[in-house]
Amino acid sequence: MIQIPYGKIVILFSLLAFSIFVLFLWLRRIRIKKGKKKAEKIKEYFKTAPKTKVGKIPEKKKEIFNRIIKKINQAAESGDKVLELKLKEDAQLKIEAPDVIALQTPKFSLHKSFSNIRFQKIKRLEDKVKLYLKKI
Structure with missing residues (x-):
């Protein structure tokens, strides 16, 4: 009969499990360091990035956007x-999200969120725009 050294097998499996555990801890540490470096780069970029100045939006443009919003609400109702x-x-x-629409021009952008309307496309x-919508 062949004697199976169970004690040695248990020790080898324990060492293997421990080394895999240490490897996972080491890989986690590397991933955390990379994440911190990436976050630092992003912070540094935003510190040095040119600041964009937001000017006042003309009342005429706001009125146009409000008329569009009114037409959308009337169509949904x-x-x-x-x-x-x-x-x-x-x-x-533009459709920014299923419930958010934006009016964009070269100088500004206006956004509006709707709670009862979803925009499809x-x-x-x-000379015109067709807006497909769905009322919830």
Whole structure:
């Protein structure tokens, strides 16, 4: 009969488990150091990054955006799924999130969040924009 040295096998498996545990701790430490370095780089970038100045948004532009918001609310209340809007050439309407819409121009950006409306997509045509929405 062959004698199996169970004591040696248990010791070897214990050493193997311990070395794997130490390896995981070492890899975790390396990952944490990399994360800290990356965070420091990002902090340094934002300290030295050029500051953007936000000027006052003209009242006329705010009124245009408020009219767009009013049209969106009216379309949602009436049950329309498609809304056509006319915009100037320099203005763009974008969906930032399913419930957030933004009016962007080269100088500023206005955002509005809706609690009862979800935007599905925007289709840009020659002189107008089709906005597909869904009321919740």
